[in-house]
Amino acid sequence: MQVAVGKDKHFRFELIHQSRKSRARVGRIHTPHGIIDTPSFVAVGTNGTVKTLDSRTVQDLGVQLMFCNTYHLLVQPGTEIIQNAGGLHKFMKRDLPLITDSGGFQVFSLKYGGVAAELKSKGAKKTSGGCVVKVTEDGVAFRSYRDGHKIFLSPETSIQAQKALGADIIVAFDELLPYHIDKRYQQLSLDRTHRWAQRSLEEHKKNVKQQALYAVIHGGVDCDMRKQSCDFLTKHDFDGFGIGGSVGKNRQEMHEMLSFMAPMLPGDKPRHLLGIGDLPSLELCVPLGIDTFDSAHPTKAARHGLFFTKNGGLRILKSGNCNNFGSVQPGCVCHTCKHYSVAYLQHLFKANEPTVQALATIHNVHFMVQLMAEYRRRILAGDV
Amino acid sequence: MQVAVGKDKHFRFELIHQSRKSRARVGRIHTPHGIIDTPSFVAVGTNGTVKTLDSRTVQDLGVQLMFCNTYHLLVQPGTEIIQNAGGLHKFMKRDLPLITDSGGFQVFSLKYGGVAAELKSKGAKKTSGGCVVKVTEDGVAFRSYRDGHKIFLSPETSIQAQKALGADIIVAFDELLPYHIDKRYQQLSLDRTHRWAQRSLEEHKKNVKQQALYAVIHGGVDCDMRKQSCDFLTKHDFDGFGIGGSVGKNRQEMHEMLSFMAPMLPGDKPRHLLGIGDLPSLELCVPLGIDTFDSAHPTKAARHGLFFTKNGGLRILKSGNCNNFGSVQPGCVCHTCKHYSVAYLQHLFKANEPTVQALATIHNVHFMVQLMAEYRRRILAGDV
Numbered sequence A, B: 001m002q003v004a005v006g007k008d009k010h011f012r013f014e015l016i017h018q019s020r021k022s023r024a025r026v027g028r029i030h031t032p033h034g035i036i037d038t039p040s041f042v043a044v045g046t047n048g049t050v051k052t053l054d055s056r057t058v059q060d061l062g063v064q065l066m067f068c069n070t071y072h073l074l075v076q077p078g079t080e081i082i083q084n085a086g087g088l089h090k091f092m093k094r095d096l097p098l099i100t101d102s103g104g105f106q107v108f109s110l111k112y113g114g115v116a117a118e119l120k121s122k123g124a125k126k127t128s129g130g131c132v133v134k135v136t137e138d139g140v141a142f143r144s145y146r147d148g149h150k151i152f153l154s155p156e157t158s159i160q161a162q163k164a165l166g167a168d169i170i171v172a173f174d175e176l177l178p179y180h181i182d183k184r185y186q187q188l189s190l191d192r193t194h195r196w197a198q199r200s201l202e203e204h205k206k207n208v209k210q211q212a213l214y215a216v217i218h219g220g221v222d223c224d225m226r227k228q229s230c231d232f233l234t235k236h237d238f239d240g241f242g243i244g245g246s247v248g249k250n251r252q253e254m255h256e257m258l259s260f261m262a263p264m265l266p267g268d269k270p271r272h273l274l275g276i277g278d279l280p281s282l283e284l285c286v287p288l289g290i291d292t293f294d295s296a297h298p299t300k301a302a303r304h305g306l307f308f309t310k311n312g313g314l315r316i317l318k319s320g321n322c323n324n325f326g327s328v329q330p331g332c333v334c335h336t337c338k339h340y341s342v343a344y345l346q347h348l349f350k351a352n353e354p355t356v357q358a359l360a361t362i363h364n365v366h367f368m369v370q371l372m373a374e375y376r377r378r379i380l381a382g383d384v
Helices: A054-061 A070-075 A079-084 A088-092 A103-113 A115-121 A155-166 A183-205 A225-236 A251-264 A279-288 A299-301 A317-322 A335-339 A340-349 A355-378 B054-061 B070-075 B079-084 B087-093 B104-112 B115-121 B155-165 B183-205 B221-234 B251-264 B279-288 B295-303 B319-323 B335-339 B341-352 B353-379
Strands: A012-018 A025-031 A035-040 A040-044 A067-068 A098-100 A140-143 A151-155 A169-171 A211-217 A240-243 A269-275 A290-297 A304-309 A312-315 B012-018 B025-031 B034-038 B040-045 B066-068 B099-101 B140-143 B150-153 B169-171 B212-217 B239-241 B271-273 B293-296 B306-309 B312-315
Touching: A012 A355, A025 A054, A025 A355, A035 A040, A035 A355, A040 A299, A040 A355, A054 A304, A054 B335, A067 A070, A070 A079, A070 A103, A070 A151, A070 A155, A079 A088, A079 A155, A079 B319, A079 B341, A088 A098, A088 B341, A098 A155, A103 A140, A140 B099, A151 A155, A155 A183, A183 A211, A183 A225, A211 A225, A225 A251, A251 A279, A279 A290, A279 A355, A299 A304, A299 A355, A304 A355, A317 A340, A317 B079, A335 B054, A340 A355, A340 B079, A340 B087, B012 B353, B025 B353, B034 B040, B034 B353, B040 B295, B040 B353, B066 B070, B070 B079, B070 B104, B070 B150, B070 B155, B079 B087, B079 B155, B087 B099, B099 B155, B150 B155, B155 B169, B155 B183, B183 B212, B183 B221, B212 B221, B221 B251, B251 B279, B279 B293, B279 B353, B295 B306, B295 B353, B306 B353, B319 B341, B335 B353, B341 B353
Parallel strands: A040 A067, A040 A290, A067 A098, A098 A169, A169 A211, A211 A240, A240 A269, A269 A290, B040 B066, B040 B293, B066 B099, B099 B169, B169 B212, B212 B239, B239 B271, B271 B293
Antiparallel strands: A012 A025, A025 A035, A140 A151, A304 A312, B012 B025, B025 B034, B140 B150, B306 B312
8 A cells, every 4th residue: 555645745754653562663654665664674785686586576575675785886887877777766676665875884894894893803994905995074985896996975975876876765974983983083973974964964955856864873882972963963854863883782782772862763753773683683672663674684694594483593504404394484475485395495505506595585584574564563462 | 288198108299290391390298297398498407496596486487397417416415305305396396397317417527527628628537536436337436526425326226316306207327428539438338328228227117107218329429329329229118319428529510410310210209409408509409300408508608697689699798788778688578578677687797696697597598488489389380
């Protein structure tokens, strides 16, 4: 069911139900490409596709919002080709809502590597200086990981790139800091990220193009800075808020920080938790009123042979599975469970057949979509 | 449309039309899992799946016969697991006909490498002795490429393994020789392959299990030996004939040899050309009355970015394709062409997204299925 969204109201958050038990809520984000029922899992399709699946399959699985990375699309194929195609939706043949990030996440990952690697290394910068990053007031200078050519991203160029891509939701340019960071630099970066958010908003307002702009709340694991960020950003006319940066080195820290922030976020705007979507985190964050979660975890886990089930993960390579001719999750109606046995899937994994990575991804994405529908049902029933 | 096949006639070749212009013919192979319209392209699914696609997709594409490799399935997952699943059809969830080979092909490829490599090396044996192969009158001793354990294949054990797998069509155990081979060894091997074919037939007759047994005609590029092989094998009660071994180092030699052999093959039994299915070879061999062709070429080409079209191959990475927003083949109704542009497919290739290998494979398999339907139409119309 698609509700018409007027030209002046191309984007709005509709609150359907607010839990009395927790901050959990059921809502709908209306966008030019349709509705996102919240809380919702947002599938990650970095290069304009969910790894191993095609756009039509992702739509058929009921993924209402998909996340693409501006930095990657800038590097390959570049915004010009996507503009020539008529925008990212048409380029990748997706009819449903899209969100792009600002490129700020790559400042982090090029400098520090992945989140887990950074936590482990206690903040040591990556030594392979293939993609030198220089951060100034103006913006960030990268080198393309493909051919080494220089890319400069500022609030203005990031928003312009995201305008060219044309996602329904775009994100203000920010600097993502690691968990281990010097306090003085953190405050300096936070203030700059706030100025960047303002500049992003100004650039966005020049040509809204029916897009919604989210700001990203930063401040790391420092409550005072998180409060500063909430106070500052919620005063401005953003359409929604992402929660970015490190929210802690473990789930307990994350839960404490998000509990602290939740009351500071306006109730009439959607909240997106950036890059977190593992199952225990969802269980903690849905009751805090987070509306959308993007995470590559379910699809990455699938490619490594971890199938999600209601009773925990099924590791397909476990030896006992070689004679299990039942489906991964009895009763599951996904294409994979409807047709293939655990034993066959294990065989395909052992034989290094790429087919199975797609079959596993289908199952895990279907699982996530069902899980979020179940959360919405439980919130409506007063159970969350 | 499926014609009922009686228990006593679980397998038969029905001639629909014999061309007057050439030896080309349109027919139907009736099997316990349905009909194969001939001439037909046989998709290769070595490990029980076509690379990047799942069984349901392959069926939906109209692939009426699929080829699996006994040697690979013996090594992983082993026949016991497939038997426990109720046979290969049930294990891989394929409802349509299957053919398995004897394992003889692997004698060749373990000893000499691929066909192209052997031609280039002028018959030098592979030096990496990881999988020692010993050929005796009794059979062939391998080592598993996975864990090094010994595997012994003889006519009897090959047929027993193929009985356990349960394909509709199985193949007599043979030795596949390279193009460059000593004449004396070739005659010795041919005679032994004939004795192996007899032993295979005897083993098969003990328990037919509604399977059809093909013998493989050998003799390499020696007309006299090819004639010996046709004479010998067609005297026995095989259900069909594979043409195996090297039929030449180029298409001209292949065409000459197959033209020489064609009149020696009985008209009432199907003929399968083993491992050849590139487009120019099909154009040469369909008029010679070959009924089925298995080849990994269309799927391998797809994974390397070569899309088949009516005007030749489209190399997706060609720079001009970056702004081509049309489909690979205008008018093509395959999933890939229906939804995605050349520019998007190029982008996915450049971004190393595995998604595109499946999309390319879908297109090329669909192309092959349509091409063979077109051959049948042209034969019926008297054009071939």
